[in-house]
Amino acid sequence: MAQVAQRNIPTIDDLKVKLCYICREEERYDAPEVPPKAWTHPCNCTLVAHEACLLHWIQTSQQNRSRAANALKCPQCGTAYELESKNPLLLRLMDAANRGLSTMGKVVTIASLTVVVVSLGTGMYIISTAYGAYALKEFLGEEMFNLLLTEDPSNWPWHSFINLPLIPLALIISRLPLDIGVTPIVPVLLAWPTSSPVHSRDRIILELWKSSADVLKRSSYPMLPSWPPPPLFLGLFIYPVVRGAYKVLLTKFSRWVLNTQPEQANAPVQRVVLALNDDGPFRIRIGANLEDPAADRPGRVQAGQADAQPGDAADNAEAEGLPDDAAVAAENTIRVSGTSLGRLIGGALIIPRISSFMGSLLFRMSKHSWVLRRLLAIRPPLPSGLVPPALFPMYDEKAWRAMSTAKQIGVAGVMGLSVMWRGTYAWAECDPVWSASSVSILAAILLTFTRRWRNSLGLGIFTVAKDCLHLLHLWLTKRELESRRVKNRSFEGVDIRELDLINPAPAS
Amino acid sequence: MASISSRRLRKELNEINAEGCPCGIKLLNADNFETWFFSIEVLGESLYQGEVFKLMFRFDSSYPISSPAVQFVVGPDSQAPIHPHVYSNGHICASILGNEWSPVLSVSAVCVTLQSMLASCKAKERPVDNDRYVRYAPDNPKKTRFHYDGKYPHIQHNIS
Numbered sequence: 001m002a003q004v005a006q007r008n009i010p011t012i013d014d015l016k017v018k019l020c021y022i023c024r025e026e027e028r029y030d031a032p033e034v035p036p037k038a039w040t041h042p043c044n045c046t047l048v049a050h051e052a053c054l055l056h057w058i059q060t061s062q063q064n065r066s067r068a069a070n071a072l073k074c075p076q077c078g079t080a081y082e083l084e085s086k087n088p089l090l091l092r093l094m095d096a097a098n099r100g101l102s103t104m105g106k107v108v109t110i111a112s113l114t115v116v117v118v119s120l121g122t123g124m125y126i127i128s129t130a131y132g133a134y135a136l137k138e139f140l141g142e143e144m145f146n147l148l149l150t151e152d153p154s155n156w157p158w159h160s161f162i163n164l165p166l167i168p169l170a171l172i173i174s175r176l177p178l179d180i181g182v183t184p185i186v187p188v189l190l191a192w193p194t195s196s197p198v199h200s201r202d203r204i205i206l207e208l209w210k211s212s213a214d215v216l217k218r219s220s221y222p223m224l225p226s227w228p229p230p231p232l233f234l235g236l237f238i239y240p241v242v243r244g245a246y247k248v249l250l251t252k253f254s255r256w257v258l259n260t261q262p263e264q265a266n267a268p269v270q271r272v273v274l275a276l277n278d279d280g281p282f283r284i285r286i287g288a289n290l291e292d293p294a295a296d297r298p299g300r301v302q303a304g305q306a307d308a309q310p311g312d313a314a315d316n317a318e319a320e321g322l323p324d325d326a327a328v329a330a331e332n333t334i335r336v337s338g339t340s341l342g343r344l345i346g347g348a349l350i351i352p353r354i355s356s357f358m359g360s361l362l363f364r365m366s367k368h369s370w371v372l373r374r375l376l377a378i379r380p381p382l383p384s385g386l387v388p389p390a391l392f393p394m395y396d397e398k399a400w401r402a403m404s405t406a407k408q409i410g411v412a413g414v415m416g417l418s419v420m421w422r423g424t425y426a427w428a429e430c431d432p433v434w435s436a437s438s439v440s441i442l443a444a445i446l447l448t449f450t451r452r453w454r455n456s457l458g459l460g461i462f463t464v465a466k467d468c469l470h471l472l473h474l475w476l477t478k479r480e481l482e483s484r485r486v487k488n489r490s491f492e493g494v495d496i497r498e499l500d501l502i503n504p505a506p507a508s
Numbered sequence: 509m510a511s512i513s514s515r516r517l518r519k520e521l522n523e524i525n526a527e528g529c530p531c532g533i534k535l536l537n538a539d540n541f542e543t544w545f546f547s548i549e550v551l552g553e554s555l556y557q558g559e560v561f562k563l564m565f566r567f568d569s570s571y572p573i574s575s576p577a578v579q580f581v582v583g584p585d586s587q588a589p590i591h592p593h594v595y596s597n598g599h600i601c602a603s604i605l606g607n608e609w610s611p612v613l614s615v616s617a618v619c620v621t622l623q624s625m626l627a628s629c630k631a632k633e634r635p636v637d638n639d640r641y642v643r644y645a646p647d648n649p650k651k652t653r654f655h656y657d658g659k660y661p662h663i664q665h666n667i668s
Contacts, residue, residue: 022572022611023512024519047612053512057611060573066607066653075610 012041012048022053042081043074058083125165132164135171135352171348242460250467257475351459358458513571514541520615533619542567545581546619550627562586563622564598565615566648575609577650578618590632593625597642599649601635606654 012018018027018039027033038051049057058081061071072081133153137145150156156164254260491499521538529535529546536545544565550556562581568574580588580598588598595601604613604621613621635641646652 024516024572053611057573060570064607067609070608070610075612 012039015048018048020050020053021047022049022057025050043077043079045074045077045079047074047076054081128165128168129161130164131349132167133160135167136164138352138356168349171351172345246464250471254471254474257471258478354462355459358462360458362458362461511569513567513569516572517541517567517615524616530616530620530623532623533616536562544615548619548623548626550623552627554627555629555632556589556626559589560586561589561626563619565618572611572613575605575650576615576618577648578605578622579649589626590634591626591629592631592633592635595635595638595641595645597645599641599645599652601654603654605649 016029018029019025020039027037027039039048040051040054041048042054058071061067072083073079074081518541524535524538532549532551534547536547538544544567546563546565547560548563549558549560562583562585564579564581566577568577579600580586580594582588582596582598588594588596593601600622602622602625604610604618641652
């Protein structure tokens with residue numbers, strides 16, 4: 001045993017024949033290569049190789065990410081190769097630094113991507129919020145705006161940071177053809193009626209609100225809605241109803257004007273496609289696309305001509321089949337010529353401005369009309385520095401505390417209902433700018449809560465006006481298409497002898 | 509002086525000529541050290557009984573450090589076997605041709621491995637992404653970075 005232990009364990013140099021497992025070259029012990037080549041036995045099995053071959057293999061494999069894992073082990077027995085190299089501390093430090101920098105580079109890449117995304121998002125958010133505040137100001141009027149929001153964002157209630165950026169979004173969504181009933185002003189109407197005035201130091205709640213004899217009357221909360229309708233009520237009930245009714249009426253009117261047939265059962269699917277290009281918060285769709293092909297209509301031939309216009313093809317493809325009617329052709333013509341995404345978005349974002357403009361127009365007109373004044377519920381502006389109480393005039397913390405829990409709940413419930421029904425005092429007492437818009441909504445119709453009201457009415461009126469204009473455009477286009485004729489010319493300038501005439505020209 | 513690649517290939521060829529190919533594998537053509545052709549069939553019980561396929565090996569000058577490009581020949585007289593790791597253009601998704609290639613392997617070892625890959629096949633079907641892959645596949649299967657884990661192969665992406 002001792003002998004065995006003492007016997008030299010063979011090494012690579014003891015082999016009779018060395019076969020490189022990489023290049024398959026052999027070397028016999030009795031015929032060494034000249035110049036000599038270094039051999040190595042790096043593992044626990046019988047594989048041997050030229051050192052140069054093996055290093056080449058290791059180096060090549062390490063450069064390939066997917067192979068690197070297998071680079072430093074024997075393919076047969078799996079033993080890890082051990083490399084000896086000049087690997088001073090400096091090199092190892094530099095390698096480590098290099099790896100560290102690579103890792104940091106990845107971190108920086110991710111971080112900068114995140115920063116880009118976040119800043120884009122934040123930018124969008126800030127712009128949306130600023131736009132929301134602008135829209136609100138346009139829509140509610142200076143007075144309400146200063147009361148509810150003010151120019152200073154530090155005064156804003158927390159929910160405004162959710163509500164405001166949603167306003168442009170809602171405006172744009174409302175103009176998409178999706179029939180989900182989102183109406184442009186609803187977010188404004190829903191978001192703000194319950195918010196109480198912003199508290200700032202220089203504003204005092206005047207005793208007026210508590211002492212006025214008026215207060216007793218008000219605090220009884222009659223079950224009839226006030227005029228103008230409170231925003232919540234307007235947004236939730238009146239506006240959708242009016243809008244629906246308006247749509248139906250407009251459709252009927254359009255059909256009558258353009259002399260088209262009611263659409264058929266499968267039309268709605270198609271309408272979504274076609275209406276993508278539509279403008280206006282209130283969709284005007286004549287819906288003549290699926291006209292009965294058998295219908296014998298005078299407009300047909302002309303519609304055929306319209307089809308031939310370049311640019312119409314895409315629309316016709318959408319419509320699954322050729323439009324049979326000049327009205328459709330007219331619609332296509334208009335849509336092809338004047339629609340784009342920019343128009344959709346721009347049109348949506350300008351709604352507050354339009355509504356404000358229409359509201360001020362109504363306001364000016366109201367100076368000459370008592371009825372309009374009543375309708376718009378125009379009030380003198382609040383005295384400066386005056387802030388109406390948040391919820392109800394009798395609000396008194398002491399009295400509130402004195403109530404029993406049940407009574408507190410009861411009072412709170414009544415208050416909630418009254419907010420729903422009548423709006424808060426802040427809304428009720430301010431010049432209902434929005435009412436003009438609401439009349440707009442009433443026309444489209446109900447948007448103008450006095451200024452809000454006024455602006456609402458204004459927007460509605462604007463919408464109606466715009467729809468009428470669009471209809472007129474359609475009608476004129478249709479008429480143009482129907483009346484098209486190719487101009488007839490005489491054979492002036494043509495050699496008569498080339499023509500096969502009924503009454504041949506006398507040979508001259 | 510002949511390159512390492514051709515010297516090693518000459519040795520492999522000599523071995524094949526001297527000892528013959530493994531059962532079921534025949535050398536069809538090895539006229540140069542760039543492209544070799546083999547016929548391959550699975551002997552014994554298998555889904556491919558009676559089918560003979562044609563294999564093409566393409567070597568580059570860094571063989572055996574780099575793996576050979578191996579694929580089944582798809583042509584008038586031969587088809588690629590229907591196998592979950594073989595695309596209909598003949599490309600093969602096998603790890604030993606990619607990241608598990610090692611110079612200890614040889615041409616005949618690759619043939620034997622592919623033979624056993626066919627022999628152990630349970631169901632004759634194409635890879636799930638066959639159509640997509642074949643449409644955009646590069647001519648050389650080595651340019652495809654296959655993904656080898658999992659029951660079915662899938663392509664990570666093509667380097668083209």
